[in-house]
Amino acid sequence: MKSWIIDRHLICYVIKAHKPDNSEPFKCRKGDEVEIVVGTPPLYGDKRICCVNSNGQRGWMPGKHFIRRIGGNKAEILRDYDSTEFSVDVGEELIIIWETSGWILCGKNRQRGWIPKNKIKKFK
Numbered sequence: 001m002k003s004w005i006i007d008r009h010l011i012c013y014v015i016k017a018h019k020p021d022n023s024e025p026f027k028c029r030k031g032d033e034v035e036i037v038v039g040t041p042p043l044y045g046d047k048r049i050c051c052v053n054s055n056g057q058r059g060w061m062p063g064k065h066f067i068r069r070i071g072g073n074k075a076e077i078l079r080d081y082d083s084t085e086f087s088v089d090v091g092e093e094l095i096i097i098w099e100t101s102g103w104i105l106c107g108k109n110r111q112r113g114w115i116p117k118n119k120i121k122k123f124k
Contacts, residue, residue: 010095010096010122010123011093011094011095011096011122011123012093012094012095012096012104012106012120012121012122012123013091013092013093013094013120013121013123014088014089014090014091014092014093014094014115014119014120015090015119015120015121016090016118016119017088017089017090017119018085018086018087018088018115018116018119019087020084020085020086020087021085023059024057025059025082025083025084025085026051026053026057026058026059026060026061026081026082026083027053027057027081027082027083028051028053028061028077028080028081029077029080030077030078030079030080031076031077032053032054032076032077033054033070033074033075033076033077034051034052034053034054034067034074034075034076034077035051035052035073035074035075036049036050036051036067036069036073036074036075037050037051037052037058037073047062047063047064047100047101047102048060048061048062048063048101048102049061049062049063049067049075051067051075059083060083061081061083062081062100062101062103063101064100064101065078065079065100066078066079066081066100082112083114084112084113084114085113085114085115086106086108086111086113086114086115088115088119092108093108094106094107094108094115094120095107095108096120096122097112099117102116102117102118103115103116103117104116104117104120106120
């Protein structure tokens with residue numbers, strides 16, 4: 001499956017609980033410039049990039065569809081990004097909004113958050 005926007009009405013359910021770490025979510029706005037930091041990506045996807053935003057905050061974000069290199073280790077943010085993760089329990093139903101780099105951006109209760117793709121199962 002391509003890492004691109006998918007059916008906004010696709011429902012999934014949680015098959016493995018997920019509890020985010022306590023770090024502050026990494027946030028960038030469209031048009032921001034970030035520094036790309038060389039490093040090994042975390043467990044849930046090898047297509048994520050470690051960046052430092054204009055506030056000096058360091059965080060991981062999907063590279064594809066979210067950044068465009070503008071020279072050296074600098075990149076421009078192509079769309080707003082917020083790394084907030086959902087805390088979910090087995091059996092919860094979520095609406096899939098976006099899928100990329102082994103993560104799913106989901107909606108529930110008028111909020112959005114990310115969870116690892118391996119913690120959900122899509123309804124057919």
